Amino acid sequence: MRRLMMRTIGLGLVSVILLMLAVACGGRDGGGGExxxxxxxxxxxxxxxxxxxxxxxxxxxxxxxxxxxxxxxNEELLAKLQAGATGYDxxxxxxxxxxxxxxEGLLAELNHANLANLGNLDEKFSDPPYDRxxxxxxxxxxxxxxxGYNSDVFEEEPDSWSYLFDPEIASQYxxxxxxxxxxxxxxxxxLKYLGYSLNTTDxxxxxxxxxxxxxxxxxxxxxxxxxYEDLLSADEIVLAHSWSGDIFMAADEDERLWYAIPQExxxxxxxxxxxxxxxxxxxxxxxxxxxxxxxxxSAANSNYAWYASPNAKAAEFIDPQILDEPAIxxxxxxxEKLEWLEDVGDATPIYERMWTEVKAAGP
Amino acid sequence: MKTIGVRRExxxxxxxGRLLTVHGIAGYLFLYLPIVxxxxxxxxxxxxxxxxxxFTLDWYVSMLQDQALxxxxxxxLIVAGSSTLISTVFGTMVALAMERYRFRGKLxxxxxxxxxxxxxxxxxxxMLLLFFIxxxxxxxxxTIIISHVAFNISFVAVVVRxxxxxxxxxLEEAAQDLYADEWQTFWxxxxxxxxxxxxxxxxMAFTLSIDDFVITFFTSGPGSTTxxxxxxxxxxxxxxxxxxxxxxxxxxxxxxxxxxxLLLQKGGGGGIEIV
Amino acid sequence: xxxxxRSRRETRRLIFLIAPSLFWLLVFFLFPLVLVLAxxxxxxxxxxxxEWSLSLQNYRRFFDPLYLRIFGRTLLIALTTTVICLVxxxxxxxxxxxxxxxxxxxxxxxxMIPFWTxxxxxxxxxxxxxxxxxxxxxxxxxxxxNALLWLSNTVPLPVWGRLLEATSTSLSLFGTNGAIIxxxxxxxxxxxxxxxxxxxxxxxxxLVEAAQDLYANRVQSFLRVIxxxxxxxxxxxxxxxxxxxxxxYVTPDLLGGAKSVMMGNVIYSQFMSARDYPFxxxxxxxxxxxxxxxxxxxxxxxxxx
Numbered sequence: 012m013r014r015l016m017m018r019t020i021g022l023g024l025v026s027v028i029l030l031m032l033a034v035a036c037g038g039r040d041g042g043g044g045e046x047x048x049x050x051x052x053x054x055x056x057x058x059x060x061x062x063x064x065x066x067x068x069x070x071x072x073x074x075x076x077x078x079x080x081x082x083x084x085n086e087e088l089l090a091k092l093q094a095g096a097t098g099y100d101x102x103x104x105x106x107x108x109x110x111x112x113x114x115e116g117l118l119a120e121l122n123h124a125n126l127a128n129l130g131n132l133d134e135k136f137s138d139p140p141y142d143r144x145x146x147x148x149x150x151x152x153x154x155x156x157x158x159g160y161n162s163d164v165f166e167e168e169p170d171s172w173s174y175l176f177d178p179e180i181a182s183q184y185x186x187x188x189x190x191x192x193x194x195x196x197x198x199x200x201x202l203k204y205l206g207y208s209l210n211t212t213d214x215x216x217x218x219x220x221x222x223x224x225x226x227x228x229x230x231x232x233x234x235x236x237x238x239y240e241d242l243l244s245a246d247e248i249v250l251a252h253s254w255s256g257d258i259f260m261a262a263d264e265d266e267r268l269w270y271a272i273p274q275e276x277x278x279x280x281x282x283x284x285x286x287x288x289x290x291x292x293x294x295x296x297x298x299x300x301x302x303x304x305x306x307x308x309s310a311a312n313s314n315y316a317w318y319a320s321p322n323a324k325a326a327e328f329i330d331p332q333i334l335d336e337p338a339i340x341x342x343x344x345x346x347e348k349l350e351w352l353e354d355v356g357d358a359t360p361i362y363e364r365m366w367t368e369v370k371a372a373g374p
Numbered sequence: 375m376k377t378i379g380v381r382r383e384x385x386x387x388x389x390x391g392r393l394l395t396v397h398g399i400a401g402y403l404f405l406y407l408p409i410v411x412x413x414x415x416x417x418x419x420x421x422x423x424x425x426x427x428x429f430t431l432d433w434y435v436s437m438l439q440d441q442a443l444x445x446x447x448x449x450x451l452i453v454a455g456s457s458t459l460i461s462t463v464f465g466t467m468v469a470l471a472m473e474r475y476r477f478r479g480k481l482x483x484x485x486x487x488x489x490x491x492x493x494x495x496x497x498x499x500x501m502l503l504l505f506f507i508x509x510x511x512x513x514x515x516x517t518i519i520i521s522h523v524a525f526n527i528s529f530v531a532v533v534v535r536x537x538x539x540x541x542x543x544x545l546e547e548a549a550q551d552l553y554a555d556e557w558q559t560f561w562x563x564x565x566x567x568x569x570x571x572x573x574x575x576x577x578m579a580f581t582l583s584i585d586d587f588v589i590t591f592f593t594s595g596p597g598s599t600t601x602x603x604x605x606x607x608x609x610x611x612x613x614x615x616x617x618x619x620x621x622x623x624x625x626x627x628x629x630x631x632x633x634x635x636l637l638l639q640k641g642g643g644g645g646i647e648i649v
Numbered sequence: 650x651x652x653x654x655r656s657r658r659e660t661r662r663l664i665f666l667i668a669p670s671l672f673w674l675l676v677f678f679l680f681p682l683v684l685v686l687a688x689x690x691x692x693x694x695x696x697x698x699x700e701w702s703l704s705l706q707n708y709r710r711f712f713d714p715l716y717l718r719i720f721g722r723t724l725l726i727a728l729t730t731t732v733i734c735l736v737x738x739x740x741x742x743x744x745x746x747x748x749x750x751x752x753x754x755x756x757x758x759x760x761m762i763p764f765w766t767x768x769x770x771x772x773x774x775x776x777x778x779x780x781x782x783x784x785x786x787x788x789x790x791x792x793x794x795n796a797l798l799w800l801s802n803t804v805p806l807p808v809w810g811r812l813l814e815a816t817s818t819s820l821s822l823f824g825t826n827g828a829i830i831x832x833x834x835x836x837x838x839x840x841x842x843x844x845x846x847x848x849x850x851x852x853x854x855x856l857v858e859a860a861q862d863l864y865a866n867r868v869q870s871f872l873r874v875i876x877x878x879x880x881x882x883x884x885x886x887x888x889x890x891x892x893x894x895x896x897x898y899v900t901p902d903l904l905g906g907a908k909s910v911m912m913g914n915v916i917y918s919q920f921m922s923a924r925d926y927p928f929x930x931x932x933x934x935x936x937x938x939x940x941x942x943x944x945x946x947x948x949x950x951x952x953x954x
Contacts (some may be wrong), residue, residue, distance in 0.1 A: 020874075053596040058607035079442070080599050083608035086921040087591060092498065093698070095507035098596035114696040186781075186821075192907045194922050226818070233824055235907030241422045264421060318898055356695040365921035370910040371719055390867060398744035401737065404761065405838070408774035409763045411784065415777070423777055426781075464669045471666035475659075476651045482666070485941055486674055491889070492940045494896045494913060496920050499932035505681035515790070524677040527670050532885050536844040537851060539881035570753075570850050574843040577757065578684060581764045581839070605767050621766040628765055632758045636751070 020371040049292035052240070052299055054079045055088065055099040057282065060152075062315040069302055075295055092117045097289040103282050107195075107352045109148050110141040114354075118147040119288040125297035129306035136321035140351055149300055152318040155341070155349060156196055157272040159242055159253035170271040172204035174250055176227055185230040187244060190252045192234035194366040195352055196278065197224060200252055209350050212358040213333035221365040225372045234342065234370075243268050255339060259317040270338045276348030280319065304348045387558045409625065416618035423615075433619040445621060446604040450575040452515060452598060453590070457522035462576040464523070465530025468570070472531070473538040491532065498525065499592035506593060513595030522583045529582060530575035537571025566594040689930035697924030706929035709746065714933075716915065722846060723912040727894035729789035730833040734890045735883065737834075738841030742882070745842070746849040760839050768836070772903045775832055779822040779904065786819040824906030832900040836891060848877075848882025884951030888944055895940065910938060 012360045048051070054061075066077045074255050080099075082088045085108040093115060095147060104112060112118050123129060129137070129145065173348040174180055190197050199209035201220035211217065231364075232248050239251035240261035251258075258270040284303065286296045304310060307333075311326030313320035319339050328332060333339055355362060407435070410643065420427040437443060490498070502524070506517050541564075549563040550556070587602040594603060605617055612636075654660040668863035689707055692700045710716075739819070745756045763771070778784045794816040822828055845901065860869070860874035876883070898913030907914075919929030 016865075055596070058604070078597050079605065080594075080596055082591075083607040084921070086924065089697070089924070090920070091503065094500075094503045096513055096595065096691065097505070098513070111696050115698060175597065192902065194918070231906075234902075235906065238902075242780075244422050245425065245780070245782055247782055261422065288846065319720060354696065357693075359697070359923055360693065360925050360928070363918060363925070367719075367910060367915060367918075368715060370907070370914070373716060373908070386918045394740055394744045394747070397737075397740050401838075404835070405760065405763050408771050408778065408835070409766065411774040411777050412766065412770060415774075423773065460816050464673065467666045468670040470664055474651060475663050476653050481945075483671070485945065486679060487670075488941060489937065489950050490674070490678055490912060492892055492937050492944065493682075494933050496915050496917050496935065497930065497937075500920055500926065500929075501681035501685040502677070505682050508684075520677055523673060527673060529889070531670070532889065533847060536882045536885040537847040539848070567851075569848040569906040572752070574757070574847050577761050578840065578843055581761055583657065584765055585768045587768070602767055602769070603768055617770055621770050624765060625762060628758075628762045632755055632762070634843075635758075639759070 019112075037305050039084075043292060046294055048073060048075055048294075048298065049100075050294045051075045052100045052292070052295050053098055055102045056081055056186055056301075057103060058083075060282075060312075060316055062311045065303070065308055068231050068308070069299060073298065073302075075299070077299070079281045083206055089115075089117075091201065092159060095289075097287075098291060100290045102285050102287055102300055103151060104148075104285060106139065106141045106281050106283065107354050109139075110354050113147055117287055119286045119290060119293055120146055121149070121286065121300075122293075126304065127302050128301050129236065131304055131309070131322050131324040132304055133323040134282065135346075137315045139283075142283075142351065148283035149304065150281045150287040150321040151303070151314060152285050152313060153279065153321055154255040154318045154339075155272055156199070156252070156254055156278035156280070156341055157193070157270060157338070159239060159243060159251040159258040159268060159270050161246070161249045161267050162269050163267050163335060164249045168269075169250060169371055170274050172273045172275050174202055175200060176223055178226070181227060183318045184250055185330060186232050187247070187249045188227075188251070189232050189233050189235045189239045189248050190224075191254075194362050195297060196252070197234070197366065197369075198226065198362060199278050199350075199352065201227075203273065203277060203350075206275070209278065210353045210355060211220055212355055212361075217358075217361060221369055224369045228373055230371065237267065238294075240268065242357060256316060256318045259333075260340065265363050272341055272345055272349075274345075274348070276350060279346075279349035279363055280352065411626055412618050413622045413625070416622045418615055421614060430452050433615040434623070436621045437616045437623070439623060440616065442590050442599070442600075443604060443616070446601045447620070449515060450584055450601040454519050454580050457519050457526055457583045458576055458580040460519075461523045461526035461530050462572060463576050465527045465575055465579075466534050468527065468571050469531045469534035469538055469571075470564075473535055473541065487528050487531055490528040495586075495588045498588045502589065503592040513593060514598045517593045517595070518590050518598060520602070521589050522586065525589070526579040526582060530572075532577060533575035534568060534571040537568050537574075539565050541567065659896045660749055685930045686934065688926050691927040693925045695926055696886070698925075699926050707928045708935065710928060711932055711935050720912055720913060722909070722934055723895060726829060726911065727891050727897075730830055730837065730894040731764070731887050731891040733834050734831065734838050735887060736794040738838050738886065738890075739845050739883065741838075741851050742845035745846055746852075757843075760842060764839060768899070771835075772900065773831060774902060775828075775835065776823070779828050781819050781823065781829070783820060783823070785822065789816055790819050823904070824908055826909070828904040829897075829901050829909075829911075832904040833894045833897060836900065837890040840889040840893075844885035844889065845879065845882040847914070848885075849881040850879055880951055884948055888947065892940060892944070895936070 032039075050095065054077055061079070061210050066079065070076055074139055075254045080215060086107050087109060088104055089108060092099075092112065109118070122147075125150070127272045129149065131152065136153070138144060139148075139150060144149050146155075158169055158172075158174060174184075175190070179187065192202070195209075198217070198220050201223045202211060202216065205216070205219055205223065207216045207220070232242070235242070237250075239248070240252050240257050242248045243251055244256075244261060244265040244267075255270055255272075258268055262268045262270075284300045286293055286300075290296050303312070304322065306322060306324040309320050309322035309325040313322075313325065313333065314330045317333065317339075319327060319333070337345070401546070415423050415454070417429050418426055419430040419432070468487065472480070472487070498521075501519050502517075503513075506513060511517055511520075545567070546559055546563055549559045585602060590600055591603055591606075601620075605638055610613065610616065654663050685703070690698055690703050690705070692702050692704065692706070694700045729825060741760075745753055745760070746755060776783070780786070794813065797809060797812050797816060801813065830902060856868075856878065860870040864870040864873060894912040895911075897911055898914075898917045899912045901907065901909060916929055916932050916936075919925045919932065923929075
């Protein structure tokens with residue numbers, strides 16, 4: 012009996028190893044020809060960031076199966092590509108990460124001849140500062156970083172960073188504030204409150220921002236990037252340093268929640284469609300990107316994810332609830348105060364150290 | 375095989391025994407406390423866990439229709455199953471060798487064996503990614519399995535060695551005097567005696583594998599998303615009760631399997647001879 | 650107990666036993682590890698790539714009061730976690746090992762099943778319990794408070810006043826070191842129980858009986874006989890709990906509200922947000938060296954005493 016069992020285990024083990032070897036040595040997918048569609052397209056995306064019907068439509072129209080894998084932050088994506096991971100056709104990095112990937116030579120140059128729908132883009136987004144002339148990327152969706160709040164608690168909109176940093180105001184909400192658990196975002200909020208650029212590399216300015224964050228720590232409930240909308244809705248907190256789309260999505264269910272862009276200005280960001288230079292089929296990837304640039308497709312994704320679309324022609328297909336919301340599509344005077352995050356290069360470790368000091372401060 | 379263990383003493387069910395029972399029950403309650411919360415919220419009509427907005431089975435329906443989730447579960451089971459199998463066999467073998475023999479370089483090998491437990495997982499993840507790329511192995515389920523085996527061997531070895539530490543070699547010698555066949559001695563004497571250790575090691579390996587995120591993420595390739603990868607990427611938008619529903623279903627299945635194995639065992643009457 | 654292989658046959662057996670693991674660990678662990686060691690002597694490039702060099706600068710950077718303080722704090726939390734796991738996990742293992750044989754495997758599996766759900770989901774469940782408006786506080790300020798109110802009205806006693814006052818405000822559990830430790834204990838308790846169980850289950854019944862005859866006192870018979878005989882399990886369990894606690898980073902972020910950092914967070918953010926691989930690798934190596942030496946000494950002491 013037992014011998015039989017062991018033999019089975021042994022057999023299982025051998026077959027597993029053989030299987031592994033077979034798969035490991037198996038042939039690689041051939042990269043399709045220049046202007047030929049591949050059978051599959053590997054999309055590496057944030058989760059819940061594309062309308063599933065869009066993928067189905069693409070498959071129906073072009074006969075290309077889209078296989079989607081998901082990542083949870085830009086740095087993870089970069090680490091994999093930097094090491095040389097292959098097999099992804101289209102990736103969706105954020106603005107500053109596009110800049111880094113270009114510097115590291117990880118992105119292919121787009122063939123604009125295959126991207127006829129590029130003209131649909133709003134001119135505000137067709138020449139992004141992190142990739143002038145859209146040589147390597149096409150903006151997909153964009154949003155801002157600001158303040159999510161419980162409107163039952165505030166008579167007027169908390170549209171200033173002073174709600175988070177001014178000792179007189181913030182102390183009233185002690186223990187009911189969350190800050191994003193992200194070094195660049197948290198520092199940006201403090202730098203903007205102080206009136207500095209959020210891409211500064213001046214150590215004195217950074218030190219001031221750090222001290223402000225340390226002072227603020229006494230009133231902070233948590234540093235959190237994942238569940239602040241949930242905490243707002245549960246009345247654990249009333250103010251949350253947050254990304255726009257998260258709050259709007261939650262407001263769908265709890266109408267007390269809303270979002271404000273601080274008048275001092277905040278972060279504007281965009282996620283972008285790019286093709287890694289190791290893509291199995293660059294042509295298929297370009298056809299896919301061009302497909303996503305169609306007005307009605309672009310609008311469908313915007314309606315799905317509650318983020319603004321950089322696609323001007325998509326406007327007529329976008330839910331008016333989204334389109335007319337100034338916190339999603341801010342008026343031009345607010346737009347002008349928003350700033351893109353740029354990679355700060357050699358100052359990155361300085362930012363990181365100061366953030367660690369903030370975290371290590373206190374009891 | 376007669377079970378060698380501490381048998382329950384009926385005549386001395388003293389306060390110590392009772393205290394132990396109370397502690398045991400409290401221990402299991404502690405372990406299942408968050409699990410109960412998780413199951414309850416899988417029936418919550420709200421997408422957010424903040425408030426109870428009524429009972430629903432919607433999340434179970436949408437979970438069962440979710441293709442991405444289904445393939446993630448499949449991948450997770452493939453990875454956990456094969457890595458547990460390989461690492462349990464290898465880990466047990468190495469534990470036997472380490473507890474029995476002295477050899478040159480043993481201390482160094484001992485250190486090598488502990489390193490995968492000690493290394494911060496992000497460091498291990500990055501180094502394996504760099505290595506697989508360098509070795510031109512295509513990232514996918516295979517590389518994930520290789521990585522999981524690389525850390526699980528050590529965990530299995532530690533648990534099995536804890537069992538072997540005071541193993542009574544005279545039992546083996548006695549058996550060899552009778553049977554005179556090494557393999558028979560191993561199968562009939564040694565293996566049953568260390569089975570609880572092996573089972574514990576396998577359980578630990580399976581649990582570590584099914585739940586690993588960092589190392590899996592870095593060693594995964596296109597099309598090999600496992601459940602933890604899927605869940606972590608969902609976090610940006612808050613965990614949906616769909617995941618709670620999936621977890622509850624998995625719990626239910628595991629429980630049913632345990633009950634089944636217990637029932638089957640009753641027939642056999644054996645104690646530690648479960649596999 | 651350990652022997653030198655005497656015959657060629659035994660040497661062959663030894664090789665057969667260690668070869669698969671040795672191969673696996675050499676190729677898929679040690680070799681990649683050397684890569685990372687090499688990185689730790691390099692420098693961070695402007696865009697986060699690695700510039701190769703041979704400098705000890707990253708190791709020097711670690712010995713900075715900031716990181717040493719974090720290291721100290723981390724040690725304290727990991728140690729507390731290990732002690733709590735030991736004093737709760739050992740009796741639990743003993744409980745399981747003293748059940749009738751047919752129950753034991755079921756109980757062991759029951760111990761592990763909660764951990765087949767996802768780590769993140771479990772941690773979120775703890776969040777729901779520990780929040781200010783969470784389930785524990787609902788019981789504290791709602792259920793318990795009302796029960797006390799009722800009691801104080803029926804049986805007047807001087808203690809009620811203070812208890813009522815205590816239960817009138819919610820406990821702040823979330824975002825504290827306590828919450829981090831609860832999360833860590835929860836996560837690693839089975840890793841303590843499994844090796845302890847493996848060691849206790851193997852105890853010879855007659856030895857325990859003899860001990861109880863020899864020492865009149867249960868505490869003495871436990872300390873002098875049972876504990877030394879199961880020391881291998883205690884040692885293995887402690888290591889399996891202590892090490893991952895030392896490297897934890899998700900639990901402090903979620904249950905601790907990310908308001909304090911542990912060593913694991915520092916390492917993780919070097920590899921991720923700072924993209925400073927050389928420094929991240931250097932910290933990893935310092936930690937690994939400390940832990941490896943500690944573990945080897947601990948195992949020696951633990952199993953030889």
